[in-house]
Amino acid sequence: MRFLLHPARAVAFGFLVAILAGTLLLMLPVSHAAAESGSLLVSFFTAVSAVCVTGLVIVDTGTYWSMFGQMIILFLCQIGGFGMMTAATLLGLMVNRSLRLRTKLVTQVETHSLGLGDIGSVAKLVFVVTVVVEVITAVFLTTRFYSAYPMSFADAAWNGVFHAISAFNNAGFSIYPDSLMRFAVDPLILLPIMVAIMVGGIGFPVLHDLRMKIRDPRHWSLHTKLTLLGTGVLLLVGFLGLLAFEWHNEQTLGALSFVDKLWSAAFMSVSARTAGFNALDIGLLNHESWALHYLLMFIGGGSAGTAGGVKVGTVVILVLIVIAEIRGLNDSEAFGRRVGPQAQRQAVTVLVLGSALVVTATVMILRMTDLPTDQVIFEVVSAFGTVGLSTGITADLPSEAQVILAALMYFGRVGTITLATSIVLSKRRMPYRYAEEHPIVG
Known part of the structure; x- marks a missing residue:
């Protein structure tokens, strides 16, 4: 049990138990x-996909699983998106009104709170935002399903609740075998889901910062500014890229009207990131378009949200490093920081470890199948980016390849969190430093 005292390991173990x-x-x-x-x-593949809020499936969710099975999948998505340690923190707050230091450290791993004093308020924010967004989204979807499609109110309500929870948690599970393709020309279905996806995927530290300082953008944290900037750029790149690549493709956007093309491209850009x-x-x-998806899926969404990938903040920081190097600056700077x-x-x-996982898994699966390389890459990046x-x-795919995808989903969901926190908590101060030398680069 001492092994699990490390907060990062506790988070990884919590996901494994779920x-x-x-x-x-x-x-x-x-x-x-x-x-x-x-x-x-x-059962294992579906459980991993649900807890890691991925949505990859090897059976049709709406026909293979009973109502009870679908409820279990939805519960696992909620737990995976909400976070095991965040849920435990809320329970501790309700029972004891206070938190032990170790509980705060473990929750800090999951929520990426900037300080231990923020843990309680961030955990409460997670709960409130989750409930409010999911309820509002479910009401909108239920109303639309019931009024515009031939289904009973009970079926409309279940469809609304299922897709609302799946959307906010960026899980991607759908009761329909074609996901949401049948609603590609219905913005009243697509828009609520898009909003839920973006709110859940932007990251709770950003939501916490906006809540505290919404009227004063000058005092937003650098993390918030970088995440919002990166998210906006990626959404625009995905939207314009899909329009350019698919505009004349009669099997995708080509057959749609002008307005429907815009809605479908916007939805795909939002959804592709996680x-x-x-x-x-x-x-x-x-x-x-597949190549564009590689990029969007690998980057993913904001840190400490329901999104996956290496995270927007990670990539923006790397871009700042490159810009600083090109300009000959000693420091990477943005927004006066x-x-x-x-x-x-x-x-x-x-980035390096994420890339190594994707490359390794791709090579392993290619050796197991005769499938085209681009399709295998798509599947691997999708799994890693959850x-x-x-x-x-x-x-x-053969069962061995499906197990590899399951492992990728797990590492994609908890691996980067565990890695980043392990680096922070294992930081050592050495009593000496070696002489500096400059190896040739490039």
């Missing part, structure tokens, strides 16, 4: 539409 519990529950006959015991691999819903058939996109060397080292480390988009090959 996955194992979810696997056992999904294996129960009551979880299946056919009322029989489920496959271990299917949510995993799709309003267009991913398998029919042009290869340029200097980025510390520790943050720079962490950004480089996260996105859940697929060109349609997930169910056709």
Whole structure:
């Protein structure tokens, strides 16, 4: 148990426990539409995908799982997005009105709070934002489903609740086998889901900062400014890129009206960065659009939110490093602030290790299958970025490859958190420094 005292390990272990519990529950006959015991691999893969809020599936969620099974998946998505340690923190606050130091440290890992004094307020903010956004989104979706589509109020309500929770947690699970393609021309379905995705994926530290200083952008933290700037740029790049690459593709945007093209491209740009819903058939996109998705999925969303990827802040810091080097500056600067060397080292480390995981997994799966390289890369990046988009090959992969994807989803969800915190908490002060030398670069 002493091994788990390290806050970062406690977070990773919490996700692992949730996955194992979810696997056992999904294996129960009551979880299946056919009322029989489920496959271990299917249950495990689905549990990992739900807890790691990814959305990759090897069976159809709406027909393979019973109502009970779908509720279990939804609960796992909520736990995975909300965070095991954040939930434990809220429980501790409700019971004891105070937190022990170790609990604060563990929660700080998950929420990326800037100070231990922020833990309680951030945890409460997580709870309030989660409930409010999910309820509002569910009401909008339920109303639209019931008024515009041939379904009972009970079915409309379940569809609304399921997709609201899945959207806010950036999970990408859908009851429909075509995800949201049947609603590609319905902005009253797409817009609420887009808003929920963005609020959940921007990161709770940003939401906390905006809540405290919404009227004074000058005093927003550098993290908030960098995340908002990076998010805006990525959304615009994804939107314009998809319009350019798919405008004349009759199998995707080409068949839609001008306005519907704009809505579908905007939705795909938002979802591609981590949510995993799709309003267009991913398998029919042009290869340029796949390449654009590689970038968006790998970067992901904001830190300490429901999004995956290496995170927007990480990439923006790396861009600032490059700009500073090109300009011959000693420091990486933005908005009148200097980025510390520790943050720079962490950004480089996260990017290198994330890239290494993607490359390694891609090579391993290519050796197991005869599938095209670009499709395998898409699947691997989607799993690592906890996105859940697929060109349609997930169910056709051999079981060994599916296990590799499950491992990628887990590392993509908790690996970077664990890594970053381990670096911080394991920092040592050496009593000496070696003489400096400058190896040749480039």
